[in-house]
Structures are given as structure tokens and as C-alpha cells.
Amino acid sequence: MTPTVLLLAPKIMSIRNSLTLKAVLKRMPFLLIGLLLWIGFYEGTYRVLDFVRGIPFFGEILSRKLLSVTFFGLSIFLILSNVITALSAFYISRDLPLLMSSPVKVRHIIRLKTIETMTNSSWMVFSFMPPFFIAYGLNYRAPVIFYLVLIFTFVPFVLISGGLGIILSHLLTRIFSAKRMRMLFFAAGLMLFMAVYLLFRSRWSAGTEGDEQFFLSFLKIRTDSHFLPGFWMTESLMPVLRGESPGVLYPLLSVGAGAILLVISAVSGRMLYERNLERIVPSSLPMIRISSGSYPAKFIAFWWKDLRIFFRDPGQWSQLFIIGALILIYVYNFRALPADTLSDAFPFMKEFLVLINMLMAGLVLSAVASRFLYSSVSLEGMAFWIIRTSPVTVKSLLISKFLFGFLPVTGVLFAVVIIANAAIRIDAFLSILSAATTLLLCISISGLGIGMGAMYPKFKHENVAAISMGPGGMFFMLVAFLVVLLTVAIEAYCFFVYRRTILMEAEIGIPEKVQFLLGGVSALLINAAAFYIPLKLGMKYLEQDLSL
Numbered sequence: 001m002t003p004t005v006l007l008l009a010p011k012i013m014s015i016r017n018s019l020t021l022k023a024v025l026k027r028m029p030f031l032l033i034g035l036l037l038w039i040g041f042y043e044g045t046y047r048v049l050d051f052v053r054g055i056p057f058f059g060e061i062l063s064r065k066l067l068s069v070t071f072f073g074l075s076i077f078l079i080l081s082n083v084i085t086a087l088s089a090f091y092i093s094r095d096l097p098l099l100m101s102s103p104v105k106v107r108h109i110i111r112l113k114t115i116e117t118m119t120n121s122s123w124m125v126f127s128f129m130p131p132f133f134i135a136y137g138l139n140y141r142a143p144v145i146f147y148l149v150l151i152f153t154f155v156p157f158v159l160i161s162g163g164l165g166i167i168l169s170h171l172l173t174r175i176f177s178a179k180r181m182r183m184l185f186f187a188a189g190l191m192l193f194m195a196v197y198l199l200f201r202s203r204w205s206a207g208t209e210g211d212e213q214f215f216l217s218f219l220k221i222r223t224d225s226h227f228l229p230g231f232w233m234t235e236s237l238m239p240v241l242r243g244e245s246p247g248v249l250y251p252l253l254s255v256g257a258g259a260i261l262l263v264i265s266a267v268s269g270r271m272l273y274e275r276n277l278e279r280i281v282p283s284s285l286p287m288i289r290i291s292s293g294s295y296p297a298k299f300i301a302f303w304w305k306d307l308r309i310f311f312r313d314p315g316q317w318s319q320l321f322i323i324g325a326l327i328l329i330y331v332y333n334f335r336a337l338p339a340d341t342l343s344d345a346f347p348f349m350k351e352f353l354v355l356i357n358m359l360m361a362g363l364v365l366s367a368v369a370s371r372f373l374y375s376s377v378s379l380e381g382m383a384f385w386i387i388r389t390s391p392v393t394v395k396s397l398l399i400s401k402f403l404f405g406f407l408p409v410t411g412v413l414f415a416v417v418i419i420a421n422a423a424i425r426i427d428a429f430l431s432i433l434s435a436a437t438t439l440l441l442c443i444s445i446s447g448l449g450i451g452m453g454a455m456y457p458k459f460k461h462e463n464v465a466a467i468s469m470g471p472g473g474m475f476f477m478l479v480a481f482l483v484v485l486l487t488v489a490i491e492a493y494c495f496f497v498y499r500r501t502i503l504m505e506a507e508i509g510i511p512e513k514v515q516f517l518l519g520g521v522s523a524l525l526i527n528a529a530a531f532y533i534p535l536k537l538g539m540k541y542l543e544q545d546l547s548l
Contacts, residue, residue, distance in 0.1 A: 003108040007099075008115065030471055033478045034127075042131035049139040064238055067136065071230030074125060075161055081121040082165020083172075089113045089120070090166075090269075091173055091276065100277070110269040114262075118162035125158065140241040153236045153251050156258030160229045163261025170265075170272045229254060302392075302400035306376070354430050355492050357420045362441045362484030365413055366477060373405040373449030374476050375467040377542070378458045394542045398450055398535060406446040413438055433491075437523075441487060444527035445480050451534025452476040454542050483530045487523050494519045 052066065053059040090113050099109050137146050225231060232250040240246050377398075380387060387397060417438045421431045456472025467473060497515055501507075 003104050004111045007112045038131045042135050045132050045135035068234045071233045075230050078161030079165050082162045083168050085121045086117045086166045086169035089117045122158045142241050146240040149240050149246050153254045156254040157229050157233055159258035160261055163265045166265040167268050170268045173276045174272055303404055306404050353424050354434050358434050358437050359488045361413055361417050365445050366480035369445050369449035370477050373446055374453040376401045377453045378467045381459050384459055394539050402450045410442040440527050444530040447531035448534050451538040454538025486526050490519045490523045
């Protein structure tokens with residue numbers, strides 16, 4: 001057994017030991033929900049392709065462009081993800097002292113970290129992209145060779161991005177601190193995304209030009225350079241989709257570039273890795289400051305502690321940039337909509353936009369709660385035993401965590417909903433209704449996040465992002481999405497019944513009032529269950545004797 005395989009053995013054995021019947025049954029809800037997401041993604045992609053390919057003259061050109069833009073976006077995402085993950089795996093990982101003190105050569109540690117980096121950076125792409133490619137293959141009625149060419153070229157495509165990310169991480173860590181570079185790339189990627197999005201969105205704003213302007217703007221996106229891996233992927237797959245014989249040049253370019261970049265990443269690691277570690281180790285020790293002053297009162301002690309920890313850790317407060325970017329994009333989209341023009345053509349367009357506003361606000365709320373509320377209990381880390389041995393009840397802990405996250409999240413979401421409603425100029429009744437729905441969702445999703453975070457705590461974590469990306473975090477996101485969708489769907493049905501009655505010029509009778517009452521009660525019960533049940537179960541779990 002080679003040293004690299006020996007180093008990988010604990011991770012492989014951990015995966016193998018988790019594949020028991022009990023573990024599979026426990027994860028069955030996740031698998032079923034994932035399958036539903038696959039089906040939805042496939043169905044959406046297939047319908048979009050049907051629509052695009054049905055456009056005269058431009059159909060096949062747009063289909064090819066869509067594939068090219070997808071690969072271009074994937075390559076940018078993978079490169080940035082690999083740089084950030086490589087900085088964490090190679091230079092900030094907690095197992096580095098153990099690995100560097102073990103009787104293993106550095107090249108084997110570099111290979112281990114390379115495998116970890118590429119696996120952690122690309123698992124989401126491998127998990128969510130198959131429905132997209134299957135939709136392309138079935139829509140074109142492609143032969144089996146299409147899927148073989150896809151596998152043969154997509155793996156090198158991922159390796160190219162991984163090799164570039166690892167090389168950049170070694171070179172930049174030679175100049176800057178690994179932690180600072182991770183934050184720099186995080187901010188740079190976010191700013192790049194914002195700039196590209198606002199550029200494209202400003203070109204595609206709805207207007208009187210018609211669909212032709214949208215298609216022409218889409219075709220002007222430059223992603224077809226012969227030096228880009230995404231272009232090689234597109235040129236490898238499109239001939240097979242059209243029923244032509246597959247080419248050889250571009251698949252070989254992908255395989256060759258992937259192999260070469262892997263070799264270069266290994267060589268750069270051998271040259272720079274040890275020297276980088278020697279340079280950053282002294283600065284990697286956290287600076288502990290002892291502050292004087294009175295300790296806060298008991299009822300705000302947790303608030304004070306969480307607030308201090310939040311602003312001390314850049315890995316937490318830096319996520320506010322993501323939230324700010326999401327909110328900016330969200331508000332900009334509603335501001336750019338010609339709501340008055342659309343409402344003239346479609347009488348109920350503003351009501352529809354109100355429902356979309358509530359739905360999108362709920363989805364943003366779920367994403368924010370996953371990052372800040374769900375992970376709040378796990379952030380206590382290995383020091384959770386201090387809380388368990390202190391004269392503080394688990395109930396007061398969870399209530400403090402809930403209020404600490406609920407108040408700022410509710411304030412931000414209220415501001416977003418009010419600004420979006422003002423942009424589309426809705427009446428006072430709809431504005432009050434959407435605000436009340438937002439408050440209801442903030443309460444239920446915040447309680448759901450704290451409760452499920454207590455049900456599935458992860459006190460041993462490499463970084464904060466690993467908490468919300470685990471099975472429990474994914475399960476919370478899916479449940480939160482379901483709560484939001486059910487709440488908005490109930491209100492949408494009530495809107496439909498009300499407007500249908502108005503259009504028929506009939507009075508709102510007893511059946512309609514009963515439906516409104518049942519809808520309101522159902523929405524309240526769903527959100528009450530989402531708030532209370534997880535908190536109760538999480539409290540019960542944390543009160544047990546946990547082995548940290």
C-alpha cells in the first residue's frame with residue numbers, strides 16, 4: 001500500500017463504514033428529496049431546450065450558446081472554488097501538524113491535499129449537473145457515445161480547474177497570508193459575479209424591443225475563445241449531439257491540459273509548499289486579547305459572547321458580503337421590472353409579483369438561516385461542555401440563539417420586502433399582507449434553523465461552511481424551502497379564489513370565506529409546527545449527555 005493510499009485509508013474506511021443498511025435508511029429522505037431535485041432540474045432544462053430549439057433560424061445557435069455559457073460559468077466557479085478550498089486544505093487545515101510530524105514524505109501529503117481539494121471543490125458540480133447533460137442528450141436523442149465523450153472530457157475539465165486553483169494557491173501564499181488570500185479571492189469572486197450579473201442584466205432589461213433583443217444580447221456573450229476549456233468541451237459534445245462523428249482534437253486537448261496542469265501543480269507544491277508552511281506557521285497562531293471591564297448580565301451573556309465571536313471571526317462576518325450581494329441583485333431585479341407596463345397587459349400581474357416577492361424573500365431567508373442560524377449551536381464547538389456544566393438551561397440557550405439571529409434577519413428581510421413592494425407600486429393591503437407573511441416566515445424559519453441545528457450539531461468542524469454543507473444543513477434547507485413554498489402556495493390559492501370571484505362579478509359567499517379561513521389557519525399551523533417541533537426536539541437532544 002502506497003503512502004498516499006494509506007493517508008486516504010481513514011477517509012475511505014469512514015465512507016465504507018457509513019454504508020450500512022441503517023445509515024442508508026436514515027439518509028433515505030435526503031436521497032428522495034435529491035431525486036426530486038434532479039427530476040425538477042431535468043424537466044426545467046428539457047423544457048427550456050424545447051423552447052430554444054423551436055425558435056426559427058436561431059434555435060440551434062442558441063442551444064450551442066447555452067451549453068458554451070454553462071461550461072464557461074462552471075470553469076470560473078471551479079477555479080475560484082479550488083483556490084479557496086486549496087488555501088484551506090493545504091495551509092489552514094487542522095490535521096497539518098499531525099501530517100507534517102508523521103513519517104511521510106511531503107509529496108504524499110501534497111497528493112492527499114490535492115485529492116481533498118478537488119473532491120471538496122467539485123462534488124456539487126458532479127451532484128447537480130448530470131440532469132442538465134441528460135436533458136441535452138435526450139432532447140437531441142443523442143447516441144450512447146455522447147455520454148462516453150462527456151465522461152471522457154468532463155473529468156479532465158474538472159482537473160484543469162483544480163490544477164489551476166492549486167497552482168494559484170501556492171503562488172499567492174508565497175506572497176500573502178493564506179487566510180487573507182482566501183478572503184481576497186472570496187471577495188474578488190463575489191465582485192466579479194456582481195459585475196457580470198449587473199452588466200448582463202442591464203442589457204436584458206425588459207422593454208419594447210421584443211425577444212429578438214434578448215437573443216442578440218445572449219449571442220454577444222464572448223465565451224468561445226479557443227484557449228478556454230469550456231470551448232473544448234462544447235466542441236467535443238456538439239458534433240455528437242448533431243449526430244456527427246466525434247472529433248479527436250478537442251477531447252485530446254482537454255485530457256492533455258488536465259494532465260499537464262496536474263503535473264505542474266505537483267511540481268509547484270514540491271517547490272513552494274514547505275517554504276510557505278514555514279513562513280505562515282508563526283502567524284497562524286491566534287492572538288488572544290484579555291479585555292477588562294464588567295461581565296454582561298446573565299440574560300444577555302450569550303448575546304454578548306456570540307456578538308464578540310461573530311466579529312472576531314472573518315469567516316463569519318465576511319458572509320455578510322454574500323447577503324449584501326444577494327439583496328442588491330434581488331432589489332435591482334424588481335426595480336428593473338416595468339411593473340406598470342406589465343400590469344396594463346396582465347390585470348393581475350402586481351399580485352403575481354407580490355407572491356414572487358414573498359417567495360424569493362423566503363428563499364433568501366432560508367439561505368441566510370442556513371448559514372447563521374442553523375450553525376449557531378455548532379459554533380460552540382468543543383467548548384459546548386462548558387455550557388452544559390454552567391447554571392444555564394438548554395432552553396435559555398436556544399432562546400438566546402433564536403433572538404440573536406431572528407432580530408437582524410427580520411429587519412433585513414422587512415427592508416427588502418418593503419423596498420421591492422415600493423418598486424412595483426402595490427396597494428396598502430397587499431403590502432401589509434406581504435409584510436405579515438414575511439414576519440411569519442422569519443419566525444418559523446428562524447426557529448426551524450435553531451432547532452434543526454440543535455438536532456444535528458457538528459461540534460467538530462474544519463470550518464464554518466462545513467456545518468451548513470453537511471447532511472443536516474441540506475435537510476434544513478429542503479425543509480425550509482418546503483415551508484416557504486407551502487405558505488406562499490396557500491396565499492396564492494386564496495388570491496386565485498378572491499380574484500376569480502371578482503371577475504365573475506359575484507359576491508364573496510360563505511364557501512369563499514371558509515376557504516380563506518382554512519387557508520389562513522393552514523399557513524399558521526404549518527409555520528407553528530416548523531417553529532415549535534424542531535426547537536422541542538433540539539432541546540431534548542442537547543439535554544442528553546453528548547460525547548463531543
